Amino acid sequence: MGNPHNPAFVPNLLTSFSDKMSFIQRLRNTFMEGIFIAFHKSQEVLITQKYVNQYFGEDVPSLSELVRNTSLLLLNTHFTLNRPRPLLPSVIEVGGLHIKSPKQLPT
Known part of the structure; x- marks a missing residue:
């Protein structure tokens, strides 16, 4: 999709870092992001393509x-x-789209 993902301020899913990271956390986050991308390209895409x-x-x-x-x-x-x-x-984030307004409880 081309959506930017900058590991300097967007934490990797596999870390517990917040968006306010120290320099060392940014380095670790960048390293984890590199591993994540390498695994995704070398394993996940190939396996998924096989099933497709x-x-x-x-x-x-x-x-x-x-x-x-x-x-x-x-x-x-x-x-x-x-x-x-x-x-x-x-x-576009559509989370919660399925939630309906609450109905009145029967009395």
Whole structure:
């Protein structure tokens, strides 16, 4: 999607850091982000691509091509529950969309 992810102020999911990190925490966060990206590209994408080919056939575009051609991403998150991070206009948080107004309890 091309959404920026700067490990200097956006904590990695595998760490317990907040968005206010010390210099050492930023270094550790950058290192963890590098490991996360390497694992994602070397393992996760290959395994997922194998299943995509198995269940949808070989004529389906590759996952990297699908990601490149994605024009809208709906995230099941809400900004009040997450740390601050930059999002592109094509990335929309829709968490809580399924919640309806409460009904009056029967008396």
